[in-house]
Amino acid sequence: LAPLAHRALRGTPAGDALEPYARTAAARKLALVGALPELAGALPPFVVLKGPAVAAGVHGDLSVRPFADLDLLVRRRDVPRAWAALLQIGYRPRELLGALPPQRLLSCHHEIAFRRGDAVVEMHWRLWPRDRGRCPEAATASFQLGARRFACLDDATLLCHLAVHGAQHGWLRLGWLHDVAVLLARRPGVVLPALRVARPCGKAGAVRLAVALAVDLLGAPAPRPRVPAGLLDAAKRALLQDRATGLAFHMRL
DSSP: OHHHHHHHTTTSHHHHHHHHHHHHHHHHHHHHHHHHHHHHHHSSOEEEESHHHHIIIIISOGGGSOOSSEEEEEOGGGHHHHHHHHHHTTOEEOSGGGGSOHHHHHHHOSEEEEEETTEEEEEESOSSTTOTTOSOOOOEEEEEETTEEEEEEOHHHHHHHHHHHHHHTTTOOHHHHHHHHHHHHHSTTOHHHHHHHHGGGTOHHHHHHHHHHHHHHHOOSSOOOOOOHHHHHHHHHHHHTTTTTTHHHHOOO
């Protein structure tokens, strides 16, 4: 949320305090966006998850949504080719998982991060952690960056993905919920299709929780689903405790 706060507070002491963060975040985003055409030319077909896809495709403005890496979804069968292509253009595995052969990694994980300088690319081959093959292949759309279009998740699959990601990480960042709220506001009627995507994967509860949080905390214009009170209260505490006052200064989305 820091870019939104910086824009709203420009010309004030608080806005001035956010200026260094805004400059750094903008430079990082430009570098990552600039890397997408090279990646598209080198890798097998991929889908952009979150990051620039959410900034441009949902918020409609790259400047209002920070991102520090690129999450790319490739087909499972294309992972060895994508891995080799990333190595060829100078990226190296960032984690100890990189020591495993790609075929072995496929069976025990769902993503791995590569780094080249300050640029980080997270390659995913499953959209849902521990989906055990029950989930349908991700439905895709596209978003515009400059003169090019890139594949991204369709609205229903994106809402499901954002909900699962937030739940998986305990809803620690309010910016994740802001993405959900903006998606609900700009894509009326997306909840029911998202639940249809989520049910075969056992993720419908995560979608209901994300929508309920967005309605209660950010006033998202959507019907509020029923969620167990204890679960909802725990998620609200995680989002609000010790975060509201320092959010604009230290959040990394």
